[in-house]
Amino acid sequence: MEAVATEIERAFGFSTETGTALEDLSFALDQNRHQYHSTLILEQLAARMPDHCIRILAITQVDLFIPILTHVYGEAQLGGSASIVSTYRLNESGSAMNISPRFIERIVKEAIHELGHTFNLRHCSEHTCIMHYCRNEEDVDRKSDELCRYCKVMVEDEIKRLE
């Protein structure tokens, strides 16, 4: 969480606060899939965002899905306030005890990616851009932890509109 907070401050220039957003995700559990429907969680996150915040990002260990896909690394409200990232499929060792630098790097990348969507960024065709859509962990490892020049300008414009 610390690494994500630091990198968010670097990427977007906003200060961050960390804490527990939702204690219980059972409302989003799909009994047949044994996965959690991320869109439902986003609604709850948006409703619980503190007044002095402009965005909320959740990090969860549970496996997330949206109905049209087998799983997602995360989801965000495009141009909205809430975003979420799951660590479930990003851990190559599969063990919660083994927190490798690469695992942290993947979480950071996907966190910035999802937050980017809340600033109205869509998927970018530039392979190294953090807004590039990733199908698997290799795609995540291949992209950089930076927005490309085009996406950076888009975010800066969006942030100016907030001020």
Ligand SMILES: [Zn+2]
């Ligand atoms: Zn995306």
Ligand SMILES: [Zn+2]
């Ligand atoms: Zn881009």
